[in-house]
Each structure stands twice: as structure tokens, then as C-alpha cells.
Amino acid sequence: MxxxxxxxxxxxxxxxxxxxxxxxxxxxxxxxxxxxxxxxxxxxxxSSEPERVVLPEFRRRGDRDDTAALMRAAETGRPIHAPAGRYLVSMTAAENLPPTFRLKGDGAKATVFARSYSRPSPFILHADSGSPNPRDNFMDYRIQGLSFEDDVAQRGFSEFDYLVMLNGVTGALIEGVEFRGFRGDGLYIGSSTVRSQERHNAEITVRACHFDGMNANTRNAISVLDCDGLVVEGCTFWNVGRTGGPLPPDPMNPFTGVQSPGAIDIEPEPTGFSRVQNVSIRNNLFIGGGGYAVTLNMFENTGKAFQRRFSISNNRVLDRYGGFSARGFASGSDASIPYDIAILDNVAERCRKPFLVDGMHGLRVTNNRFIDCAEEGELGYHRRNFEVKLASNEFLRVGYERGFALWIRSSDGLVLRENTFLDCGLRDGSRGIPIAFVSGVSTNVSLLENIVENRSGRTTEATTVFAEASVDRRTLTVSGNSVRGPVDRGPTALF
Incomplete structure (x- = not known):
């Protein structure tokens, strides 16, 4: 119907x-x-997000730069839009961003926050919760689509001048941001500006950012003193870090003074409360500069102060001094807490040194490619390593200046498994030794299913033991290793 x-x-x-x-x-x-x-x-x-305020609308007659305008806008508690343009900003340690802060530009090439030199001040942006309790942390920071800029080319190196410093912040996203010409560190994730003042950071993501050191006369792109849950992904790092040299430090010459740690430096201080854990550094590109692409400078883990669970994966490192560095104070005792570090699926090409591992407990180097590096990778330097494993890595034409691909000093529980060493050694073929035990005592060593191949005539001997070194044969495990081409196996029963 x-x-x-x-x-x-x-x-x-x-x-x-x-x-x-x-x-x-x-x-x-x-x-x-x-x-x-x-x-x-x-x-x-x-959207539940409050309506944005526009930064230029907060400028006032008599302002010496844009710092006061930025603070006025931030004090509204609303997201800030910085339209295309150039803003001069600087902050002192006494000046502080509010507990919640959101700043968005019109793109890194369009919106530029440059350091103001109208007065002495070490930061462009500075945030400090003022509390050792993470419950009091500043929350929900967003910085997107803009650039921070200093003038290292004209003013030179200055270790304690930063672009952005965060202390006591939880839940920060820094995305699509360029850090250019920084004289000290680009981004500092710290534990206050005063040594031994306790702060803790958590859940910080740095994504799709570009760090340009311009002339490689900087300190680090990112320094981390304290953070639980850090992700650095999809970023590019160009010409970051001073190379250093034997001459006294000259702020205008990057080949003098001390070498910078590198592009990303995990550097907790021995304060008794620093914590860095659950860190992922992935899918980044590093080109040029002094120091290492990623440096981990650790202290021995304790109940309150610790560094653990690091993943460094799928990064590419080109034409830098070094690929990866991990240094610590592991004791190897039963009570020692492993650092739990994984370096996997990376490429380090045309670096002077592919890696340095010293004083580590619990570190894995897996499925990486080290290509055309001048010097050897080093396991051990000043301190003994414990439970370090290298597996399924490729060493291609490594050691063309000194004739070695891998130097091993004192270690306990070292495993070398299924690694390939191809054409490692001096270019003239006078010395090419992929694996060398150079000093100290190594115990519980396992050499399993590794391949040494000589195609170009560079490699002469698979392994060697220097006079200053010894390998405990009672705890040595050797199985399935092979040589291809005209290569001497080296000391009996070692390969």
C-alpha cells in the first residue's frame, strides 16, 4: 500500500x-x-584544538626583537601560527616557555626563527619544567614547519650556544623543522641548564627534520642527557660536528681543538639520576662532518641512573669521520646491567672509522654494511667489552690505510658470526688482515661461519694475534669459517 x-x-x-x-x-x-x-x-x-593566534599580531612598539611577541603569544595558551617571514628571537635561562607550547610555520624555507643578538642569550627557545618529578613536566609540545638559524659561518664555534633546549618535557613532537648554522648544539634534550639539577624527559619524537651544520664547525645536531622514549626518524644531517686537530682550539677553524662527538650524541652525565632508555634512531641520512653519526657515551647502569634499550637501524652514513660509537663503563659482573644496544641494517660508506665499541655490556651489530672505510672498526679501546656480538655484517674494502678491518682488544663473550670480509686491507696488497686481536686478553670468543674473500689482491691473512694480545684457547669456539682466494688463514685453530 x-x-x-x-x-x-x-x-x-x-x-x-x-x-x-x-x-x-x-x-x-x-x-x-x-x-x-x-x-x-x-x-x-x-577539532578540539583551540583557535590559533598569529605571531606578528603580538608585536608591540619598542620591542627590540620578536622574543617578547613570542612570549605574549605563548602566554595565551593557544597554538601559535608563524606566517612566512623572519623572526629574531633569543631566550636566557631565566626566560621560559609555558607548560604547553605549539608553534607552526608555513614551511622550513618560509618561516625562519633566527637567533637575535640584541643581548647575550644562549637559546632561541628554552623550556624547563623546574621540577625533578616527571609528573610536573611540561606537556604536549609541538614545533612544526619552520626553521631555526644561527650564524656559525661568520661567528664561529661556541659550545654553549644552542638553538632549542628542552628540560623536563613529556610528549614533544618536532617535525618538518630545519636547524641551520648552529654554533653549539641544534637540539638539546637535557637535564636543566645547571649541572646536577634533576629533570627527566619522556616521549619525544624528532621526525623529518634537517640539521645543516653548514661548514662542519658545530658541536652536535642533537644532544640527549635524559629521555625515556626518544624517536629520531627520517631526518637528514649535513656537515655536523668539528673534526678537531692537534692545534689549540680556534672557533673559526673546525680542524683545531677537540673533536665533536657527532651528529646525535647520547651523553648522560654522572649525576646519579640521568636516565636514557627506549631510544630508536632510524631511517636517517648522515653526510659529512666530524665525530660519529651516532655516539653513545654511557656510564655504568645503577638502580636509579641507567641507559638501556637502544635501536639504531636503517640509517645511511656517508663521508663522515665515523659511523657509530658506543663507549661505557660496563664491569661484566653478575650484577652489571646490560646496555642492550642494537646497531642493525645500517650502511656506513667512505667513513674514516666504521665504528668504535668500548666498555660495553650487551651490544649487537647485525646486518650492517661497512664500505670503503679507511680504518678498522674497533672492539675495545680503554675498557673491556662483555657480551658483544657481530653477525651477518659485510666489510667491503675496509682498512685501506692501515691494513685491518677489525681490531679486537680485551673482551669476554665476543661472538663473530656469519660476517663477510671482502678485499679488506691496503690497496697495494702488502697487508690485509680482516680480524686482528691487538691487545689484552680475550676469553669466551666464538668465531663462527665467517667468510674472508680476496678478489683484488688486498687481503693477505684472515686473522692475526699481536704480541700484546692473547686469546684464551680453552674457551675459544671456532667453526665453519672459510677463506676464498689466495688468503692465509693465520694462527692455527683461530679461523
Whole structure:
């Protein structure tokens, strides 16, 4: 049966429903919409984010730069939009961003925050919660689509001048940001500006950012003193870090003074409370500069101060001094807490030194490629390593300046498994030794299914033991290793 208008009216009593329908239209108009003909539009959920304020609107006559305008905008508690343009900003340790801060530009090339030199100040942006308790941390920081800039080319190196410093912050996203020409560190994730003042950071993500050291006369792109849950992904690092040299430090010459740690430096201080854990550094590109692409400078783990669970994966390192460095103070005792570090699926190419591992307990180097590196990778330097494993790595033409691919000093529990050493050694073929035990005592060593191959005539001997070194044969395990091409196996029963 087809219903009529009259039947419809009788059944639903349109007149009685009119006030309800009108009320519903008003509601839908506020969240969705109604056309002029009264047709309901789809409901669109409104964003809960407050309306943004526009930074230039907070400028006032008499301001010496844009610092005061930025602070006025930040004090509203609303997200800040910085339209395309150049903003001069600097902050002292006494000046502080608010507990919640969101700043967005129109793109890293369009919106530039440059350091203001109208007064002495070490930061462009500075945030410090003022509390050792993570519950009091500043929350929900967002910095996106802009650049920070200093003038290292004209003003030179200055270790304690930073672009952005965060102390006591939880839940920060730094995305699509360029850090250019920094004289000290680009981004400092710290534990206050005063040594031994306790702060803790958590859940910080640095994504799709670009760090340009310009002339490699900087300190680090990212320094981390304290953080639980750090992700650095999809970033590029160009010409970051001073190379250093034998001459006294000259701020205008990057080949003098002390070498910078590198692009990303995990550097907790021996304060008794620093904590760095759950760190992932992945899918980044490092080109040029002094120091290492990633440096881990650790202290011995204790109950309150610890460094653990690091993953460094799928990064590419080109034309730098070094690939990866991990230094610590592991004791190897039963009570020692492993650092739990994984360096995997990376490529280090045309670096002077592929890696340095010293004083580590619990470190894995897996499925990496080290290509055309001038010097050898080093396991051990000043301190003994414990439970270090190298597996499924490729060493291609490594050691063309000194003739070695891998130097091993004192170690306990070292495993070399399924690594390939191809054409490692001096280019003239006078010395090429992929694996060398150079000093100290190594115990519980396992050499399993490694391949040494000589195609170009560089490699002469698979392994050697220097006079200053010894390998405990009672705890040595050797199995399945092979040589290809004209290569001497080296000391009996070692390969």
C-alpha cells in the first residue's frame, strides 16, 4: 500500500514534530550544515584544538626583537601560527616557555626563527619544567614547519650556544623543522641548564627534520642527557660536528681543538639520576662532518641512573669521520646491567672509522654494511667489552690505510658470526688482515661461519694475534669459517 501525505501526517503528526525538527536543524547547522532548501549536510566533527593566534599580531612598539611577541603569544595558551617571514628571537635561562607550547610555520624555507643578538642569550627557545618529578613536566609540545638559524659561518664555534633546549618535557613532537648554522648544539634534550639539577624527559619524537651544520664547525645536531622514549626518524644531517686537530682550539677553524662527538650524541652525565632508555634512531641520512653519526657515551647502569634499550637501524652514513660509537663503563659482573644496544641494517660508506665499541655490556651489530672505510672498526679501546656480538655484517674494502678491518682488544663473550670480509686491507696488497686481536686478553670468543674473500689482491691473512694480545684457547669456539682466494688463514685453530 502506498502511503499518502494525509496518512503520513496522521501517523507522525508533523505539526507536533515541528519544534523538535527545528531544534535538530539548529544543532546540525552548528556541527554540520543545512542548505538553503533545508537539506541536511553531513555532520563534520569539530577539532578540539583551540583557535590559533598569529605571531606578528603580538608585536608591540619598542620591542627590540620578536622574543617578547613570542612570549605574549605563548602566554595565551593557544597554538601559535608563524606566517612566512623572519623572526629574531633569543631566550636566557631565566626566560621560559609555558607548560604547553605549539608553534607552526608555513614551511622550513618560509618561516625562519633566527637567533637575535640584541643581548647575550644562549637559546632561541628554552623550556624547563623546574621540577625533578616527571609528573610536573611540561606537556604536549609541538614545533612544526619552520626553521631555526644561527650564524656559525661568520661567528664561529661556541659550545654553549644552542638553538632549542628542552628540560623536563613529556610528549614533544618536532617535525618538518630545519636547524641551520648552529654554533653549539641544534637540539638539546637535557637535564636543566645547571649541572646536577634533576629533570627527566619522556616521549619525544624528532621526525623529518634537517640539521645543516653548514661548514662542519658545530658541536652536535642533537644532544640527549635524559629521555625515556626518544624517536629520531627520517631526518637528514649535513656537515655536523668539528673534526678537531692537534692545534689549540680556534672557533673559526673546525680542524683545531677537540673533536665533536657527532651528529646525535647520547651523553648522560654522572649525576646519579640521568636516565636514557627506549631510544630508536632510524631511517636517517648522515653526510659529512666530524665525530660519529651516532655516539653513545654511557656510564655504568645503577638502580636509579641507567641507559638501556637502544635501536639504531636503517640509517645511511656517508663521508663522515665515523659511523657509530658506543663507549661505557660496563664491569661484566653478575650484577652489571646490560646496555642492550642494537646497531642493525645500517650502511656506513667512505667513513674514516666504521665504528668504535668500548666498555660495553650487551651490544649487537647485525646486518650492517661497512664500505670503503679507511680504518678498522674497533672492539675495545680503554675498557673491556662483555657480551658483544657481530653477525651477518659485510666489510667491503675496509682498512685501506692501515691494513685491518677489525681490531679486537680485551673482551669476554665476543661472538663473530656469519660476517663477510671482502678485499679488506691496503690497496697495494702488502697487508690485509680482516680480524686482528691487538691487545689484552680475550676469553669466551666464538668465531663462527665467517667468510674472508680476496678478489683484488688486498687481503693477505684472515686473522692475526699481536704480541700484546692473547686469546684464551680453552674457551675459544671456532667453526665453519672459510677463506676464498689466495688468503692465509693465520694462527692455527683461530679461523
Amino acid at each position: 502506498v502511503g499518502t501525505a494525509e496518512g503520513f501526517n496522521d501517523r507522525w503528526n508533523v505539526n507536533a514534530m515541528a519544534p523538535i525538527l527545528a531544534s535538530r536543524r539548529r544543532l546540525l547547522t552548528s556541527v554540520g550544515g543545512v542548505t538553503a532548501a533545508g537539506v541536511l549536510l553531513p555532520i563534520v566533527e569539530r
